[in-house]
Structures are given as C-alpha cells and as structure tokens.
Amino acid sequence: MPGTTTTNPPQEEEELPKKNNNETMTTLDTLVVFYNRDKVIESDESPETETFAARCHCGNVNFTVTLPTSYLPLNAYICSCTLCRYTHGTFGSYHVSLPQGVAPEWTSNTLNLSVYKTPGSGAGGHGQRIFCPTCGAHNGHYEAWAGQWIIEPSLFDAPIFWRFRGIGFPNSAGDGGVLSWLPEVGGRKLTQVSMDHDFAPDYEAEVGADGGERLRAECKCGGVSFTIPRPGEKVKGDAYLRRYVSPTDPGKWKAFLDFCRDCRLVSSAHGVPWVLVPRTVLEPEVPPDLRFGTVKTYKSSEDVTRGFCGVCGATVFIKCKDRSPTEETEVLNIAVGILRAPEGAKAENWVTWRAGNPEWVEDAMDYDPEFVEAVVDGHREWAIEKYGEALDFDVM
Ligand SMILES: [Zn+2]
Ligand SMILES: [Zn+2]
Numbered sequence: 001m002p003g004t005t006t007t008n009p010p011q012e013e014e015e016l017p018k019k020n021n022n023e024t025m026t027t028l029d030t031l032v033v034f035y036n037r038d039k040v041i042e043s044d045e046s047p048e049t050e051t052f053a054a055r056c057h058c059g060n061v062n063f064t065v066t067l068p069t070s071y072l073p074l075n076a077y078i079c080s081c082t083l084c085r086y087t088h089g090t091f092g093s094y095h096v097s098l099p100q101g102v103a104p105e106w107t108s109n110t111l112n113l114s115v116y117k118t119p120g121s122g123a124g125g126h127g128q129r130i131f132c133p134t135c136g137a138h139n140g141h142y143e144a145w146a147g148q149w150i151i152e153p154s155l156f157d158a159p160i161f162w163r164f165r166g167i168g169f170p171n172s173a174g175d176g177g178v179l180s181w182l183p184e185v186g187g188r189k190l191t192q193v194s195m196d197h198d199f200a201p202d203y204e205a206e207v208g209a210d211g212g213e214r215l216r217a218e219c220k221c222g223g224v225s226f227t228i229p230r231p232g233e234k235v236k237g238d239a240y241l242r243r244y245v246s247p248t249d250p251g252k253w254k255a256f257l258d259f260c261r262d263c264r265l266v267s268s269a270h271g272v273p274w275v276l277v278p279r280t281v282l283e284p285e286v287p288p289d290l291r292f293g294t295v296k297t298y299k300s301s302e303d304v305t306r307g308f309c310g311v312c313g314a315t316v317f318i319k320c321k322d323r324s325p326t327e328e329t330e331v332l333n334i335a336v337g338i339l340r341a342p343e344g345a346k347a348e349n350w351v352t353w354r355a356g357n358p359e360w361v362e363d364a365m366d367y368d369p370e371f372v373e374a375v376v377d378g379h380r381e382w383a384i385e386k387y388g389e390a391l392d393f394d395v396m
C-alpha cells in the first residue's frame with residue numbers, strides 16, 4: 001500500500017474545503033499545507049537524505065522516516081475533529097503527512113500494534129488509527145485516498161523536522177478548541193481547513209441521581225465512559241480535596257496544559273490538557289487501580305500510573321503518588337480531550353484554566369520551541385482578553 005497513489009478522495013472530501021469565513025480555499029493550498037504535496041524529487045536525482053527516529057514512551061513501537069533534506073521542514077497540522085480528539089484525549093491529533101512515496105520503516109523487533117477502526121470508516125484508512133498496546137501512544141495512519149502516511153510528530157525527539165502550518169476541523173471543537181490559543185505559530189497565521197461535516201457535536205447537559213449537573217467523559221469507542229460532578233460538600237469539606245476546586249469559581253475544577261515529555265510520548269501530542277478531579281466523586285466510581293471498561297494501565301515512572309483506552313488508544317487518566325495522600329482522597333488527572341461539554345472542547349463552564357503558567361514548559365522549549373512558545377503566549381493572551389487575567393495556581 002505505501003507508495004501507491006489513488007486520486008479519488010473520500011466522498012465527504014469532494015467539496016472544496018472552506019475557510020472559517022466561508023471563503024473557498026484552493027485545493028492546492030490544502031494539498032501543500034496539509035499534505036506536503038509540493039515536496040517532489042526529479043526522478044533522476046538521488047537526493048541527500050536525513051533519517052529521524054520515533055519511539056513511543058514504552059519503547060514497544062519504533063519507526064524511522066528517511067526524508068530528502070530538500071523537503072525540510074515539512075508542514076505539520078493539528079486536526080481537531082472528534083475522531084482525533086476522542087482517540088487521543090487531547091485537543092486534536094498532531095500530524096505530519098509524509099510526502100508521497102515516503103513510508104515509516106518499522107524498526108521494532110516484533111511489530112506489536114493495536115489498530116482502532118472507526119465504525120463506518122470504510123476501507124480508506126482515514127478511520128484506522130494505529131497505537132501502542134502497551135502505553136497507548138498513537139503512531140498515525142495511512143490515508144489511502146491520498147496515498148500517504150500521516151504520522152504523529154510528537155513521537156520524535158529533537159531535532160524536529162516540521163513546522164506547524166494548519167488546523168483541520170476548527171469548528172468541531174465548538175469553542176475554537178486549541179485554535180483559540182494558536183492565532184499564529186512562528187509569526188505564521190495557521191491555515192484552517194473546514195468541511196461540510198465540520199460542526200460541533202450537540203451534547204445535552206447531563207443530570208445525576210441527586211439532580212446535580214454532570215459532565216460526561218468518554219473516549220471515541222465508548223469503552224471508557226463516566227461522569228464528573230460539580231465540586232460538592234464532600235470535596236469542599238475536605239482539607240485536601242478542596243485544594244482542587246477552582247480558585248475563582250466554586251463550581252469548577254482546576255485545569256492546565258502539560259508539556260512534559262512523558263505526557264507527549266504516551267499521548268502523541270505536544271501538550272496534554274488535564275483537569276484534576278477526586279477519584280471517588282466520579283460516576284461510576286473509578287476503582288483505585290483505574291481498571292474498568294476498556295481501560296489499560298501503564299506505569300510511566302515509579303510513582304505515575306496512566307490509564308488509556310485499550311480499544312481506541314485515548315489517553316484517559318493519570319494517578320500519581322503526589323496527588324494520592326490516601327486512597328479516599330486520590331485526585332486523578334482526566335484528559336480534557338475526552339470531555340463532552342456542551343459548550344465546547346475547552347469545557348469552560350466546568351474548568352478554570354491555569355493559563356498563566358502551563359506545566360513543564362521548560363522541558364518542551366528544548367523540543368519544539370516555536371510551537372510551545374506560540375501556545376503558551378496564545379493561552380495567556382486568550383485568558384487576559386476573556387477573563388481579565390491569566391491565572392497561576394497550585395496543581396499539586
Ligand atoms: Zn481528525
Ligand atoms: Zn508504547
């Protein structure tokens with residue numbers, strides 16, 4: 001399959017993509033920004049190449065890509081469609097389309113991959129996502145209509161060979177999603193590609209048995225599904241748990257972006273958005289070992305256990321020693337990318353963002369400084385414009 005070329009895009013892509021402002025965008029722009037189609041080699045050239053190595057957190061999945069140096073940097077984009085958000089647990093999937101004719105070379109001794117196939121996605125490959133069955137990291141997919149591999153750049157360590165140029169499905173997030181924090185990257189305004197089926201899902205507010213509001217968290221396949229309540233008396237009356245109530249709104253929880261390397265290599269996203277919620281208030285109650293439904297667990301370090309969906313690969317939880325003083329008062333990180341808030345992907349009616357100080361920024365500045373600087377600045381400016389301040393607060 002790799003290297004073959006078909007010219008018929010899937011049916012839903014036959015219409016010309018449109019920008020957010022409904023201007024029609026030329027297909028050529030799309031093919032260059034999202035598919036790197038301007039990268040071609042004359043057939044009689046034997047180009048100088050460079051090889052880059054990707055590795056998931058647990059090391060089970062390794063692959064390399066070998067690229068002509070004249071192709072570099074490749075364009076990268078974030079896709080914030082529901083398939084990407086709910087299979088990753090982040091604000092979207094981070095993608096680089098390999099130029100036609102370039103395929104990943106799997107370097108693991110044994111090729112041990114999980115494949116999630118979205119119901120109804122047909123044989124085209126777009127709906128088939130490959131991930132590591134041990135740590136959950138997504139590797140990418142083969143886009144059959146384009147004859148191209150789409151890989152996840154966040155699995156590569158430096159040096160980076162891409163630059164972010166686009167956002168796909170911006171309307172799907174409902175509230176702008178991560179695009180609200182990325183007006184530009186490296187001074188370049190991101191190219192947006194929307195399509196007719198790019199609209200926000202219509203989630204209704206949920207109510208619990210006590211009549212209180214609930215927020216649904218659910219991965220793409222539905223194998224992991226639970227609800228989060230508002231902070232109640234049990235939480236506010238506990239000296240430890242009440243630290244996790246928003247400092248500005250007693251009805252909200254604390255949320256933050258995390259750029260640490262461990263999060264990047266299990267989620268395949270440059271940064272993971274987390275909300276902190278006590279384990280025992282979740283419904284159904286999540287067991288202390290995190291194992292229920294299709295959750296698989298993975299220890300990313302001595303004191304940190306992560307939960308991901310074993311069927312669709314979504315990042316779901318972190319349980320760490322530092323937020324677990326006793327079993328009754330454990331506080332979990334829950335991936336914001338799987339939340340189904342009616343107001344949109346940033347769940348602003350439920351969480352307060354620590355927009356003034358994302359976690360582990362210094363780690364990531366050694367990795368992809370152009371992107372990280374853009375989202376850190378954009379996050380802060382968004383908060384100042386919307387809430388009058390960019391907050392910093394304790395998340396431990
Ligand atoms: Zn997508
Ligand atoms: Zn792995």
Ligand SMILES: [Zn+2]
Binds near residue numbers: 224311
């Ligand atoms: Zn799932």
